[in-house]
Amino acid sequence: MKNKTNKILDPRSKKETRDILTARSRPKTAGNWLVSQLREAIISGELVAGSAIRQDMLAEKYEVSRMPVRQALDVLAAEGWVVQRPHKGAVVADLNADDVIELFEVRTSLEKLAIARSFPNLTEEQIEDIEVAWNAYQEGDGDSLVLHQQFHLALYAAAGPRLIRLLMQQLDAAQRYLRFESSEIQNSDADQAEHIALIEAAKARDVAKGIEIIEAHVSEGGHGIAEKILKRGTDPDG
Ligand SMILES: [Zn+2]
Numbered sequence: 001m002k003n004k005t006n007k008i009l010d011p012r013s014k015k016e017t018r019d020i021l022t023a024r025s026r027p028k029t030a031g032n033w034l035v036s037q038l039r040e041a042i043i044s045g046e047l048v049a050g051s052a053i054r055q056d057m058l059a060e061k062y063e064v065s066r067m068p069v070r071q072a073l074d075v076l077a078a079e080g081w082v083v084q085r086p087h088k089g090a091v092v093a094d095l096n097a098d099d100v101i102e103l104f105e106v107r108t109s110l111e112k113l114a115i116a117r118s119f120p121n122l123t124e125e126q127i128e129d130i131e132v133a134w135n136a137y138q139e140g141d142g143d144s145l146v147l148h149q150q151f152h153l154a155l156y157a158a159a160g161p162r163l164i165r166l167l168m169q170q171l172d173a174a175q176r177y178l179r180f181e182s183s184e185i186q187n188s189d190a191d192q193a194e195h196i197a198l199i200e201a202a203k204a205r206d207v208a209k210g211i212e213i214i215e216a217h218v219s220e221g222g223h224g225i226a227e228k229i230l231k232r233g234t235d236p237d238g
Helices: 011-025 030-044 057-061 067-080 097-121 124-139 144-155 161-181 189-203 207-232
Strands: 082-087 088-091
Touching: 011 161, 030 161, 057 067, 067 082, 067 189, 082 097, 097 144, 097 161, 097 207, 124 144, 144 161, 144 189, 161 189, 161 207, 189 207
Parallel strands: none
Antiparallel strands: 082 088
16 A cells, blocks of 8 residues: 555644644634534534524523524534524424435545545554543543544544544534434444454554444444434434
């Protein structure tokens, strides 16, 4: 594999990636803050899929005026978290079997690319970060979905800031579905074995092996969730 050609040379891109990965805890502007609060509320299920969004209630809850709420909803609509209905206001986007399959296919492509770009460039320090993230996930010290996401992002730490940004959007979107699925799929023995194999592949800088594992790991998850949505009849066609 010609893995030296995409070597990341500029230390700024490493710093930028680190900044992106830690940015969540300290958003810059009030508008960003509200967008991330509302996104978290949708991910956590506090704002329920398919339910109408009451702008006045949000304004009151977050102690802001209506204008920033409207602006935040526009951003979330552009990102697919909410759907704007003319003259009727916004609703939280519904969970949808076709959407989850598309989302997990997008994730698979991006995560394969992330492995191809990251693994050859991982520093020893970044390998240690992967193990730290893995231990935190194993110990379950915090929200397991967030810890799982952080573990995956640690694997891609050397992929480059543009790709990390794209991936984080998709991983956030996937969290909604993973929460709906609960813990069955993602904490299975097969999943754990795949995670351990991913760490081994990262340490060996083995891109081909990493890609093989991630393909199975991500797409199985997506299909499992789609089946569950259809069974439950949440999907309009289901
Ligand atoms: Zn995983």
